[in-house]
Amino acid sequence: MDAAEFRRRGKEMVDLIADYLENIEQRPVYPDVEPGYLRSLIPEEAPEEPDTYEDVVKDIERVIMPGVTHWHSPYFYAYFPTANSFPAMLADMLSGAIGxxxxxxxxxxxxxxxxxxxxxxxxxxxxxxxxxxxxxxxxxxxxxxxxxxxxxxxxxxxxxxxxxxxxxxxxxxxxxxxxxxxxxxxxxxxxxxxxxxxxxxxxxxxxxxxxxxxxxxxxxxxxxxxxxxxxxxxxxxxxxxxxxxxxxxxxxxxxxxxxxxxxxxxxxxxxxxxxxxxxxxxxxxxxxxxxxxxxxxxxxxxxxxxxxxxxxxxxxxxxxxxxxxxxxxxxxxxxxxxxxxxxxxxxxxxxxxxxxxxxxxxxxxxxxxxxxxxFRSLKMWFVFRMYGLKGLQDYIRKHVELAKEFESLVRADQRFEISADVVLGLVCFRLKGSNEVNETLLKRINNGRKIHLVPCQLSGQFVLRFAVCARTTESRHIREAWRLITQLAEEVMQELPH
Amino acid sequence: MDAAEFRRRGKEMVDLIADYLENIEQRPVYPDVEPGYLRSLIPEEAPEEPDTYEDVVKDIERVIMPGVTHWHSPYFYAYFPTANSFPAMLADMLSGAIGxxxxxxxxxxxxxxxxxxxxxxxxxxxxxxxxxxxxxxxxxxxxxxxxxxxxxxxxxxxxxxxxxxxxxxxxxxxxxxxxxxxxxxxxxxxxxxxxxxxxxxxxxxxxxxxxxxxxxxxxxxxxxxxxxxxxxxxxxxxxxxxxxxxxxxxxxxxxxxxxxxxxxxxxxxxxxxxxxxxxxxxxxxxxxxxxxxxxxxxxxxxxxxxxxxxxxxxxxxxxxxxxxxxxxxxxxxxxxxxxxxxxxxxxxxxxxxxxxxxxxxxxxxxxxxxxxxxFRSLKMWFVFRMYGLKGLQDYIRKHVELAKEFESLVRADQRFEISADVVLGLVCFRLKGSNEVNETLLKRINNGRKIHLVPCQLSGQFVLRFAVCARTTESRHIREAWRLITQLAEEVMQELPH
The missing domain is CATH 3.40.640.10 (Type I PLP-dependent aspartate aminotransferase-like (Major domain))
Structure with a gap:
């Protein structure tokens, strides 16, 4: 691939990326694959002669995407946030070229x-x-x-x-x-x-x-x-x-x-x-x-x-x-x-x-x-300049507000309890009741693949972590997540002795 | 910056990268700046309000490029190669987006x-x-x-x-x-x-x-x-x-x-x-x-x-x-x-x-x-498929041939000697004579900023390393480098007692 072809393919990739991020919430946030799923989808060895670029691009949807946990989906509430912004991506492109x-x-x-x-x-x-x-x-x-x-x-x-x-x-x-x-x-x-x-x-x-x-x-x-x-x-x-x-x-x-x-x-x-x-x-x-x-x-x-x-x-x-x-x-x-x-x-x-x-x-x-x-400082430079200090502060505050909003929803429901003070963007919560009922609830949540959470343990209690993660998370996603959680909690509580 | 603006700016960045790499050999390979040069070129603090993207892009040439050692210039022969290919850059863009x-x-x-x-x-x-x-x-x-x-x-x-x-x-x-x-x-x-x-x-x-x-x-x-x-x-x-x-x-x-x-x-x-x-x-x-x-x-x-x-x-x-x-x-x-x-x-x-x-x-x-x-394996996947095993082998062989070509040029000149067997893409050589004359030669070479080499020491001898590095290095670059080296060697040998 020469520079002329890169001009074409690079622009296609920019659109592919924009499409991916604009439509990410339509994808199941947590993949439905078994360990080893990918090996059978591709050849056992590298090709002797080059593949076509079209084939490589087709394989992104066929091979990769089914196995991706979408960290930047507004329905991703697991682990912790990992940053993703357009200015940083532009800087990374430049960093890769300077190399x-x-x-x-x-x-x-x-x-x-x-x-x-x-x-x-x-x-x-x-x-x-x-x-x-x-x-x-x-x-x-x-x-x-x-x-x-x-x-x-x-x-x-x-x-x-x-x-x-x-x-x-x-x-x-x-x-x-x-x-x-x-x-x-x-x-x-x-x-x-x-x-x-x-x-x-x-x-x-x-x-x-x-x-x-x-x-x-x-x-x-x-x-x-x-x-x-x-x-x-x-x-x-x-x-x-x-x-x-x-x-x-x-x-x-x-x-x-x-x-x-x-x-x-x-x-x-x-x-x-x-x-x-x-x-x-x-x-x-x-x-x-x-x-x-x-x-x-x-x-x-x-x-x-x-x-x-x-x-x-x-x-x-x-x-x-x-x-x-x-x-x-x-x-x-x-x-x-x-x-x-x-x-x-x-x-x-x-x-x-x-x-x-x-x-x-x-x-x-x-x-x-x-x-x-x-050249990792390039992305700091792009981000700080394109957001400005105020833009970055607004971003932090918005996430904290969304966590507070989720906390309020939990506190308003007598079946649930908050397990630790909500200081920033994380809410630790659980169903009042056994660890078993909470483990079952979490499994049900993740199997639904619409939202994704992970647990933690606090003094022997199995606790659900709800971390506000994605750049594009809005109040409507938080409310939708809560609707799903309570709906599944209802099911679990009916099935399991309380 | 939203996805729509990223589509535009991303495509501009693709062109900027292609321009940079296509014209890299016109730039001085080794920068002419003093330590601390950059601090005075930019503000002391991050802006409160966002800068415009145009200003950020302008600063790439004003602030960054004067201080870049261009590792992908075909006139870069220092250290060792660092890889840079278009398929890998495309994969890195995708990797950044999946994040x-x-x-x-x-x-x-x-x-x-x-x-x-x-x-x-x-x-x-x-x-x-x-x-x-x-x-x-x-x-x-x-x-x-x-x-x-x-x-x-x-x-x-x-x-x-x-x-x-x-x-x-x-x-x-x-x-x-x-x-x-x-x-x-x-x-x-x-x-x-x-x-x-x-x-x-x-x-x-x-x-x-x-x-x-x-x-x-x-x-x-x-x-x-x-x-x-x-x-x-x-x-x-x-x-x-x-x-x-x-x-x-x-x-x-x-x-x-x-x-x-x-x-x-x-x-x-x-x-x-x-x-x-x-x-x-x-x-x-x-x-x-x-x-x-x-x-x-x-x-x-x-x-x-x-x-x-x-x-x-x-x-x-x-x-x-x-x-x-x-x-x-x-x-x-x-x-x-x-x-x-x-x-x-x-x-x-x-x-x-x-x-x-x-x-x-x-x-x-x-x-x-x-x-x-x-997602670092994505770039392996893109590169292996877009080059194929044969393409990668050709690439390795070409670099080894270029090193052999440079070795022949050195061996044909009685004033120089080869300091170690040339096995792959590196030639260790020196002027027959003192360490001082070789140190002076290297300094002169790097101060010219047209080609860039670094030294090594072998059993007390100061030796020049010539590593074939860039993806785009051709025979003409090797010959031009040798022309410059011999021209500077001539000067140095006339000035210093031999």
């Missing part, structure tokens, strides 16, 4: 530079503390990662590297493997499974901080303090705390929940002070030695609205912060934005300097040198 | 299924051993990763997990951190820096196997054997060997280079047998206990041609294999394909099973559940 690999400044300066500036733009939209903004002279700044899981891992590794460095500075004879085996990281027991995985990858002990329903599943400072004291007494080295929205609920716990039962002022201060006390055994004269990473993968986008920004209070005590514009800020996947207070902490943990990557502008520490950066 | 996140089969069955089948297609094109093909009943199979660095890390972590599991099986009381701290992995001293980084991330000792110019920088079995014996005597646990093309040369070392100075037959067998002997101290009754990962990031694409396939002989002894179709097989970034002999080794190392990812078709082990899979 540069931004593993150093010289490998494509525009790629590194736009990323640095876009991360500043977004950091300012979130009103991050000045320390996290790169500017021309800052020591902090942002970098795009693929996913929040990746950011968690990167933060954990940087923290590990910093902890080992600090301990070696005061005790140079201590073997490095001996240090690593004593490190212990902490994370909420409501955290996403990727946190546990990050601990496995980094080879460090990862402890879960137990939470209680009565505390709305938020980590309590006193619990954390006790764990750290016990671990220290056992000869371990606390070095990492990860906070997050409690994932199954998407209920952003808020750093205030760490606030102490003692009289230290400032929201997250307690965590910082406590951990510094412990680490200061190894390093003195430095006030913050525990790495605090805040992950607000979903909730982060809402912080561009002043009314939701208080959820991030306490950020001033964090070393790193991450959220996913590819979830709720209209920037297509992947775009997980991560800021650190000190770029050198990240660069130091991963720096490699082979000759084939050296260039004339090798100013260490000025930029992050990422490994596999596409 | 599903394939972290489980249910999250979008077509995404998981097409990936599994495309990995089989490609595995068959490479004539991989049957064990690596998933089929309907196989235990092995392929999965798409982002980069070869990621694949290296994944293989290392899976190997670590397997080694720990095996040791614990025979010695359940042994503390896990005590095992990890004794593990030692091996890699060539010519390996890409990402290998060292993978060791850092996994927190395991990584030793470099020294290589010699006289052996063409290939790892020697005897050297490896000696290192392993010494480490074992010191109480360490050898568990991982990574082989690769020697990256600065892109000279695929070939597994035959491991062939032993003793009488064991079979190319890579020596490595396997040797390592098994050591591991069998902990686990008996199993013939293969060292994980062998083969990374052919660049060279791998060439194995679709029968004449280059012998470079991969020995694959039958490997546990995992990886290469990057996003380098040399016309599948746009990112698409790094990794096969394992046993899917359970990977799944076992990373498995997490939270309720919110459970679904009715939870058949463990049937598929890989990747964390952040876009």
């Amino acid at each position: 540069c690999i931004g593993f150093s400044w010289a490998a494509s300066p525009a790629c590194t530079e736009l990323e640095t500036v876009m991360m500043d733009w977004l950091g300012k939209m979130l009103k991050l503390p000045e320390d996290f903004i790169a500017g021309t002279h800052g020591q902090g700044g942002g970098v795009i990662q693929g996913t929040a899981s990746e950011a968690t891992l990167v933060a954990l590794l940087a923290a590990r590297s910093r902890a080992v460095r600090m301990i070696l500075a005061s005790d140079p004879q201590r073997p490095e493997t001996g240090i690593t085996s004593k490190l212990v990281a902490y994370s909420s027991d409501q955290a996403h499974c990727s946190v546990e995985r990050a601990g496995m990858i980094a080879g460090v002990r990862m402890k879960k901080i137990p939470t209680e329903q009565s505390d709305k599943y938020a980590v309590q400072g006193e619990t954390l303090r006790r764990m750290i004291q016990e671990d220290k007494a056992a000869g371990l080295i606390p070095f990492y705390v990860r906070t997050e929205h409690t994932h199954p609920l998407l209920q952003y716990s808020g750093l205030r929940k760490y606030s102490p039962p003692c009289h230290v002022s400032g929201p997250a201060l307690y965590v910082s002070v406590l951990l510094v006390l412990h680490i200061c055994i190894f390093v003195s004269g430095n006030a913050e030695k525990i790495w605090m990473h805040i992950d607000a993968a979903y909730a982060g986008s809402s912080f561009i609205c002043p009314e939701f920004r208080p959820l991030l209070n306490g950020i001033e005590f964090a070393d790193s912060f991450n959220f996913n514009p590819h979830k709720w800020l209209l920037v297509n996947f992947d775009c997980s934005t991560m800021w650190v207070r000190k770029r050198s902490d990240l660069i130091g943990a991963f720096k490699m300097d082979p000759l084939y990557l050296k260039h004339d502008h090798q100013e260490s520490g000025r930029y992050f040198y990422t490994d596999n950066s596409l | 599903c996140i394939g972290f489980s089969w249910a999250a979008s069955p077509a995404c998981t299924e097409l990936e599994t089948v495309m990995m089989d297609w490609l595995g068959k094109m490479l004539k991989l051993p049957e064990d690596f093909i998933a089929g309907t009943h196989g235990q092995g199979g392929g999965v798409i990763q982002g980069t070869a660095s990621e694949a290296t890390l994944v293989a290392l972590l899976a190997a670590r997990s397997r080694a720990v599991r095996m040791i614990l099986a025979s010695d359940p009381q042994r503390p896990e951190t005590g095992i990890t701290s004794k593990l030692v992995a091996y890699s060539s001293d010519q390996a890409h820096c990402s290998v060292e980084r993978a060791g850092m991330i996994a927190g395991v000792r990584m030793k470099k196997i020294p290589t010699e110019q006289s052996d063409k920088y290939a790892v020697q079995g005897e050297t490896l054997r000696r290192m392993i014996q010494e480490d074992k005597a010191a109480g360490l646990i050898p568990f991982y060997v990574r082989t690769e093309h020697t990256h600065p040369l892109l000279q695929y070392s070939g597994l035959r280079k491991y062939s032993p100075p003793c009488h064991v037959s079979g190319p890579a067998l020596y490595v396997s047998v040797l390592l098994v002997l050591h591991i069998c101290i902990f686990v008996s009754g199993n013939a293969e206990k060292i994980w062998m990962h083969i990374d052919a990031a660049y060279a791998g694409s060439s194995f679709i041609c029968p004449e280059f396939r012998p470079l991969l002989n020995g694959i039958e002894f490997a546990d995992s294999f990886n290469f990057n179709p996003h380098k040399w097989l016309l599948v746009n970034f990112d698409c790094s394909t990794m096969w394992v002999r046993k899917r359970s080794d990977l799944i076992g190392a990373f498995k997490m099973d939270p309720l919110y990812l459970k679904h009715d078709h939870q058949e463990s082990g049937r598929y890989f559940y990747t964390d952040n899979s876009l």
Whole structure:
């Protein structure tokens, strides 16, 4: 295919995409296929001679679409939102054509530079503390990662590297493997499974901080303090705390929940002070030695609205912060934005300097040198400019309103109950009654394929999650979804003993 | 921007892309900007109200293009090729619109299924051993990763997990951190820096196997054997060997280079047998206990041609294999394909099973559940079908011929020398003389901005790398590049004492 044919096929593809997205709600949101369905629909081997483009396009409907879960259908309420907007798609087309690999400044300066500036733009939209903004002279700044899981891992590794460095500075004879085996990281027991995985990858002990329903599943400072004291007494080295929205609920716990039962002022201060006390055994004269990473993968986008920004209070005590514009800020996947207070902490943990990557502008520490950066900042640039801050705020607020609307419908029905506070775009709810009746209801809902939800578990209860996801979801879709849910609930309750 | 406007803007973008790629050779391949150039060209903050699309598009030429290194210019000979083809771009457009996140089969069955089948297609094109093909009943199979660095890390972590599991099986009381701290992995001293980084991330000792110019920088079995014996005597646990093309040369070392100075037959067998002997101290009754990962990031694409396939002989002894179709097989970034002999080794190392990812078709082990899979297999499907195997083979062969043509030009000029065998699409060459004269020559070449090359170091010598990269490179570009190089060499040699 040459450029001339691409002009024709590309325009056909633009129409195909527009058609797909304009008519997506007519498709069953959840596919009706069995595992292995696709293999029999296509040849067992690649063709020797080229196929025609017409055949390839025909196969999109024949082979692919029957097996697609339509994440951008306004009837998709499962998992969490994943962004999809026309400006982001246009930017991605351009990014694919430029097709540069931004593993150093010289490998494509525009790629590194736009990323640095876009991360500043977004950091300012979130009103991050000045320390996290790169500017021309800052020591902090942002970098795009693929996913929040990746950011968690990167933060954990940087923290590990910093902890080992600090301990070696005061005790140079201590073997490095001996240090690593004593490190212990902490994370909420409501955290996403990727946190546990990050601990496995980094080879460090990862402890879960137990939470209680009565505390709305938020980590309590006193619990954390006790764990750290016990671990220290056992000869371990606390070095990492990860906070997050409690994932199954998407209920952003808020750093205030760490606030102490003692009289230290400032929201997250307690965590910082406590951990510094412990680490200061190894390093003195430095006030913050525990790495605090805040992950607000979903909730982060809402912080561009002043009314939701208080959820991030306490950020001033964090070393790193991450959220996913590819979830709720209209920037297509992947775009997980991560800021650190000190770029050198990240660069130091991963720096490699082979000759084939050296260039004339090798100013260490000025930029992050990422490994596999596409031109992902282009889509941030297109989206921020084509929506404007106000357009993005309106978008967030609309989703929160739709969730509140759904909450009202649930609350107005005596058969149902709300299982967790509705803070942003997620409603956790269930039929009053057994787990069995709720499991049956969910199965019935998904088998209908008109709307799609997934469950979560809260203190042993099987709960249905209703996440407002698609860009095009309107009030009428919410009401239609509720109509379907109540209709199926009726059926289930008649069939099953209540 | 609504769908109607996207139809218009999308078609304009298709033309913009076609224009860019058709006229790319008129642009300076390497940009003439200083670090920080971009920040002053755009506002310091995102706009409150939307910008117009016209302004955004105008800024592509004003802000972005001056800072782009044009990887798809036929005058780009730096680093390594990165793929760019029209079928892949069309597939990426579709992938962006479908915009599903394939972290489980249910999250979008077509995404998981097409990936599994495309990995089989490609595995068959490479004539991989049957064990690596998933089929309907196989235990092995392929999965798409982002980069070869990621694949290296994944293989290392899976190997670590397997080694720990095996040791614990025979010695359940042994503390896990005590095992990890004794593990030692091996890699060539010519390996890409990402290998060292993978060791850092996994927190395991990584030793470099020294290589010699006289052996063409290939790892020697005897050297490896000696290192392993010494480490074992010191109480360490050898568990991982990574082989690769020697990256600065892109000279695929070939597994035959491991062939032993003793009488064991079979190319890579020596490595396997040797390592098994050591591991069998902990686990008996199993013939293969060292994980062998083969990374052919660049060279791998060439194995679709029968004449280059012998470079991969020995694959039958490997546990995992990886290469990057996003380098040399016309599948746009990112698409790094990794096969394992046993899917359970990977799944076992990373498995997490939270309720919110459970679904009715939870058949463990049937598929890989990747964390952040876009619909990347779509571009494999489009490219394989639109080129056909023959078209892809022709493409590889043409690049190798162009490299040979450049090699002939160098060899015909007495002032230059070839620094390493030309096996595929890379020519390592230099002016006979000092490093200084070669450094000056390279600087002069890149400052001209007409062609772009990067250096490497071979046994203390500063060497120029000439990699055939772009899809549209023709003989005339090669000859023009050589004309420029010799013209600049003339200048440099007149200025500097020879």
